[in-house]
Amino acid sequence: KYVPIENAKYTLTERFVDEEGNEISPSVVKGTDYEEGSEYDVTGDAKVIDGYYLKETSNTTGKFGKGDMTATFTYAKLGKIIPVDPEGNPIPDAPTPQYPNNPTDPGKTTPDQPVPEIPGYRPEVPSVTPTDPGKDTPVKYVPIENAKYTLTERFVDEEGNEISPSVVKGTDYEEGSEYDVTGDAKVIDGYYLKETSNTTGKFGKGDMTATFTYAKLGKIIPVDPEGNPIPDAPTPQYPNDPTDPGKTTPDQPVPEIPGYRPEVPSVTPTDPGKDTPVKYVPIENAKYTLTE
Template identity: 35%
Template sequence: MKDGKPIPGAPTPEYKNDPKNPTKVLPNEGVPEVPGYNPKNPGKKITPENPTKDTDVPYVPIIGDGRIVINYVDQDDNDAILDTATPTGKFGTKITYTTTAEIKKLENEGYVLVKDGYTDSTGHSEFTKENDNHVYEVIMKHGTVTYNPHDNPAKPGEPINPNDPNSPKVTDNDVDYSKSVKETIHYVGAGDQTPSDNVQNVTLTRSITVDRVTGNIISSTKWQPSQIDYK
């Protein structure tokens, strides 16, 4: 029994008669094993006082070590596991782990949270047999940054993620977003009245999008004229 109540599924062996005196039962019998519980008085033998009635044997729950698993997964890298947390504690004790610090660390490295399957779920307020070794997933994806000469210029060598000491660096290719070209309009057919060549210096620009985690260029827009100087 636990707390004065029968334990569901616990074995209830029958008394064994004393072969020397069938009107009595054997004394000093051991108690049955109950999964997840220990006898309150381990080693104590049982001698029923009244063979016609059940004998209550007190048990206490086994307070074992529980564990849960939180995997931080990279959605953009075939669900590769970025990090794993394995909080442990005695069954029945409160789980104090939160994902806040690890998510912040990954965001500093250029990741973006997709879904926090640990915080958004239920059933993990304390360590229990039901959630023992349960695996939760926190899904992250790669963030991006777009460089262009107007709204977000960058310098080669500076970190893509300023809060990450191991951040990939901006490369020359990342800032290849502006160039000047010369266009000449040549007029003919008007004799002495033919105008001089019209030379135009055209500045072309584009935007370049970079993966904040890998530092790789993801895409770039088409070159577009942003300024024309006539001479």
């Protein structure tokens, strides 16, 4: 048996969710001291949430009974501008920008949105005003005859970070133009050329990017007779081969380490990206220098 509590206090919580009920913005406790019979209206608490528009609400106005209340604001993804060709087919690799939020109204997007630029195409309209914030808007583009395209060369590490400035190889390529820039690989200090992509090919309707991907050159690692790295020993990185971006040089002298004798005077790495351990043997009765 439960006994009614006089003057019980109840909580009003606001939830902000997508159409699947997933929370897309933290819930808000609107208050904790509502009583039975208290009326509330939190319709105006709808938030502007990036990439979403307010689609519907539930329980955002009402009256408390005996228990807590939850007001729910349900959002849906904003639509996109979809570039299509004259036949209505989406243009491959064309940007499809999502509608921007209306900063003053969570349930709307903005008017007069500029359509994206697509090399080799001309849009039939310069901007669009979506009629439904959740519905995509197809925009027809017409091919431009004799369009000119750009070829850019990028020089990056394995994570895609630029390690040498990009180079614009040309800006007057046409659809069907063939190119081969494999020979443009650079010698970049401390790195070797590991792979390339799109360095040869043929232009379609759009700009092209040739990518040269580099990895760090390996090092010489002095180790003791048991194969353990010698503490504080120098570990020189392989030098670049000045004539070949994908290689290092042969016959690299090993470093001198006081009190140790290397088993080999030099090394020729078999893999420019792989470290080479070099075994050193302690010298008996070695003499050392103290410098003040």
